[in-house]
Amino acid sequence: MSADERVTIRKLPTGVPGLDEILGGGLPEYSFNIIAGAPGGGKTTLAHQLMFANATPERPALFFTVLGEPAIKMLRYQQQFTFFDPTRLGTAVRFVNLSQVVLEKDLGAVLEEIVKEVEAAGPGVVVVDSFRTVVRKAAGGTSEADLQGFVQRLALHLTSWQATTFLIGEYTEGEVRDNPVFTVADGLFWLTQQVERNSIVRKLQVMKLRGQASVPGLHTFRITADGVQAFPRTFGLTGRKEKAPDRPRLSCGIAELDAMMGGGIPEGDSLLIAGPSGSGKSVFATQFIAEGLRRGEPGIVAIFEERPEEYAVRADSLGMEFAAHRRDGKLNLLYLRPLDLSVDETMHEIIDAVERTKAKRLVIDSLAGFELALAPGFREDFRESLYRMIGALTRTGVTIVSTVELIESFTELALSPYAISFLSDDIVRLRYVEIGSRLRKVLMVVKMRGGVHSKDIREYDITAAGIRVGGRLMGYHGLVTGVPEQVAPGVRDGDESPGAPAHNELG
Amino acid sequence: MAAATPAIHDLARRVIAFETARDPSDGPGGAAVRACETLRVPLAKLAGVAGFRSLMTRAVALATADVPWLAAVRVRADGSVEGFAEARTDPGAMSGGDAGGVVVVRLLGLLVTFIGEPLTLGLVRDAWPDAPAVETDRSTRGQP
Numbered sequence: 001m002s003a004d005e006r007v008t009i010r011k012l013p014t015g016v017p018g019l020d021e022i023l024g025g026g027l028p029e030y031s032f033n034i035i036a037g038a039p040g041g042g043k044t045t046l047a048h049q050l051m052f053a054n055a056t057p058e059r060p061a062l063f064f065t066v067l068g069e070p071a072i073k074m075l076r077y078q079q080q081f082t083f084f085d086p087t088r089l090g091t092a093v094r095f096v097n098l099s100q101v102v103l104e105k106d107l108g109a110v111l112e113e114i115v116k117e118v119e120a121a122g123p124g125v126v127v128v129d130s131f132r133t134v135v136r137k138a139a140g141g142t143s144e145a146d147l148q149g150f151v152q153r154l155a156l157h158l159t160s161w162q163a164t165t166f167l168i169g170e171y172t173e174g175e176v177r178d179n180p181v182f183t184v185a186d187g188l189f190w191l192t193q194q195v196e197r198n199s200i201v202r203k204l205q206v207m208k209l210r211g212q213a214s215v216p217g218l219h220t221f222r223i224t225a226d227g228v229q230a231f232p233r234t235f236g237l238t239g240r241k242e243k244a245p246d247r248p249r250l251s252c253g254i255a256e257l258d259a260m261m262g263g264g265i266p267e268g269d270s271l272l273i274a275g276p277s278g279s280g281k282s283v284f285a286t287q288f289i290a291e292g293l294r295r296g297e298p299g300i301v302a303i304f305e306e307r308p309e310e311y312a313v314r315a316d317s318l319g320m321e322f323a324a325h326r327r328d329g330k331l332n333l334l335y336l337r338p339l340d341l342s343v344d345e346t347m348h349e350i351i352d353a354v355e356r357t358k359a360k361r362l363v364i365d366s367l368a369g370f371e372l373a374l375a376p377g378f379r380e381d382f383r384e385s386l387y388r389m390i391g392a393l394t395r396t397g398v399t400i401v402s403t404v405e406l407i408e409s410f411t412e413l414a415l416s417p418y419a420i421s422f423l424s425d426d427i428v429r430l431r432y433v434e435i436g437s438r439l440r441k442v443l444m445v446v447k448m449r450g451g452v453h454s455k456d457i458r459e460y461d462i463t464a465a466g467i468r469v470g471g472r473l474m475g476y477h478g479l480v481t482g483v484p485e486q487v488a489p490g491v492r493d494g495d496e497s498p499g500a501p502a503h504n505e506l507g
Numbered sequence: 508m509a510a511a512t513p514a515i516h517d518l519a520r521r522v523i524a525f526e527t528a529r530d531p532s533d534g535p536g537g538a539a540v541r542a543c544e545t546l547r548v549p550l551a552k553l554a555g556v557a558g559f560r561s562l563m564t565r566a567v568a569l570a571t572a573d574v575p576w577l578a579a580v581r582v583r584a585d586g587s588v589e590g591f592a593e594a595r596t597d598p599g600a601m602s603g604g605d606a607g608g609v610v611v612v613r614l615l616g617l618l619v620t621f622i623g624e625p626l627t628l629g630l631v632r633d634a635w636p637d638a639p640a641v642e643t644d645r646s647t648r649g650q651p
Binding site: 073087 | 562
C-alpha cells in the first residue's frame with residue numbers, strides 16, 4: 001500500500017499548550033483513550049480542556065459522571081479555569097450522571113445508557129469520569145472476560161459513532177499489566193504528582209498511543225488558572241533550522257575582548273563566562289545585552305536570584321539604561337519563580353520570550369541560580385537538562401551568554417562545576433591572581449568553536465563604566481594557577497621558550 | 508450562607524408565573540411544585556437523582572425557616588415533592604403560592620451558590636425552552 005492510499009488519521013487539538021507536540025501533532029480522531037493517575041493529578045481538568053477545545057453544538061462533548069466528583073461540585077471548580085465557557089454548557093458541552101445506573105444495575109445497563117445518550121447526541125467527544133468506579137463496581141460480580149467484553153463493546157460503539165473517547169480513572173502503575181481496559185485503549189496518558197523534598201512536580205507520560213509517534217519520556221506540566229500546560233522535553237523545537245555556517249559576529253560591548261575572541265561572539269553561539277564571586281560575570285553579561293540594545297537588538301536576561309528591578313538598577317548604575325529599555329519593550333528581564341521549576345518549564349518561558357520579542361541576545365544569569373530554582377529532583381539531572389536546554393535555545397538563533405560561578409582554586413583552572421564546557425561554543429574565564437599581596441583580575445578566552453582566538457591572559461578591571469580590559473599581565477608565569485611567579489631574569493615575557501614570539505597573536 | 512438575591516427572587520417569580528400561565532388550575536402553589544418538578548429532570552441528569560434530592564431537601568429545609576408549615580413537606584427518593592398541598596393547615600399562615608415561591612427561590616439560590624448564575628440560568632433556560640427570555644433582571648443582579 002502506498003503512502004497516498006493509507007487512511008489519514010485526523011489529529012484533534014488538545015487545547016493544552018505543549019500537549020499537541022508531545023502527542024505528535026494532536027489527538028487521533030475517534031481514538032479510545034485512558035487518562036490515568038492518582039487523585040489530584042489533574043485528570044478531570046485535562047479532560048475538560050480537551051472537551052472545550054473540540055466540542056461544538058453539532059458535535060457536542062458528552063461528559064458522563066460516575067460516582068466520582070459530584071457534577072455540581074465539578075462545575076463549581078472547573079468554571080474557575082479560563083478555558084471553561086459557561087455559554088457552551090447544555091449545547092456543545094453536556095453532562096450526564098450515570099451514578100444511579102452504576103449503583104443499581106449491571107455493566108450491560110451502563111453500556112445501554114451510554115449508547116442511548118451517544119446515539120441521541122452524536123457527540124464528537126465522550127468522557128467517562130471516573131471509569132475506574134465502573135470497573136470496581138463490575139469487579140464484584142463480573143468475570144474478567146465480561147469486563148473485557150464490556151470495554152470492547154464500549155470502545156467499538158463509541159468509535160463506530162465517531163466519538164473520540166476518554167476514560168478517566170485512578171490507577172496505579174502496577175495495574176497496567178494485563179488490565180483489559182488498558183489492552184483495548186488506543187491511548188494511555190499517565191499523570192503523576194511527585195513530592196521531591198518540599199516541592200511538588202507534576203509529570204505526564206504518553207505510555208501508549210496507536211497510529212502516531214508521540215514524544216517519549218516524562219514531560220512536566222503545571223496547572224494554572226488557564227488549566228493544564230505541558231512542557232515537552234523537545235522544548236517545542238523539533239525540526240527547526242540548525243545554525244548557518246557563515247554567521248556574523250556580535251560585539252560583547254568590550255572592544256578588547258571582541259578582538260580577543262576573533263571579532264566578537266559568532267551569532268547563535270552559546271558562550272559561557274566562568275569565574276569566582278565578584279569577578280564581574282554579571283557585569284560582562286549586562287554589557288553584552290547593553291551593546292545589543294545600543295544596536296537596536298532586543299535582549300532577554302533570565303535571572304533567578306535578583307529581582308528585575310534590582311538588576312535594572314545595578315545595570316543603570318553602569319550607565320546601561322536597562323530601566324528605559326524595559327519600558328520600551330526592547331529588554332525583557334525574566335524573573336523565573338524559584339524553588340519548584342522544571343528545566344522544561346523554564347525553557348518554555350525563555351523560548352516563548354525569545355520568539356515573542358524576537359530577541360537576538362539572551363543572558364542566563366546564573367546557571368547556579370537556575371539550578372537552585374529547580375525542584376530538587378531536577379537538580380540531579382541538571383547536566384543532561386542543560387545539554388537539552390542549550391541545544392534547544394541555540395536552535396532558535398539567539399546568542400546566549402551564561403554565567404557560572406566557580407569556587408576559585410589556586411592550583412588549577414576549572415571551567416565549570418557542571419562539566420558542561422563541551423556544551424558551550426565559547427568560553428571566557430575570569431579569575432583572581434595573587435601578585436604582591438594583592439588580588440588582581442585576569443581574563444582569558446579559553447575556547448571559540450567558531451574560529452581562532454587570542455591566547456593572551458589579560459588583566460582587567462571593573463570600573464563605573466563596566467569591564468575595562470588592559471594589556472597582558474607581563475613578567476609572570478603560572479597565572480592560570482592564581483599564584484604566579486615572577487619570570488626569571490633573562491627570560492623574555494611571553495617567551496618562556498627561547499625563540500617564541502614576544503606577543504601572542506590571534507590563532 | 509448567602510441570602511437569595513433580588514435577582515433570584517425575580518427569576519423564581521418569572522418561572523412560577525410561566526408555570527401558572529401554562530396550567531392555572533392548581534394556582535401558584537401547584538405551579539411552584541411543578542417548577543421544582545420541571546427542574547428535576549435536567550438536574551437529575553446533571554447531578555444524579557441522589558444529587559437532585561439532596562439539593563431539594565436542602566431547599567425545603569431553608570424555606571422552612573421562613574415558612575414553618577413547609578416542615579410537613581417531604582421529598583421523595585426521586586427528588587419530587589410530596590404533601591405540599593396538605594401541609595398548610597393554618598389558614599393564617601403564608602399562602603401556598605408564596606410558600607412555593609420561597610422553595611423555588613431557595614432551590615435556585617442553592618444552584619447559584621454552587622455553580623454560579625450563568626450556569627444556573629442555562630439550566631433554567633434548558634428546563635423551560637419555550638419560556639420568554641428567562642433572564643435575571645440586570646438591575647437587581649448581585650444586590651443583597
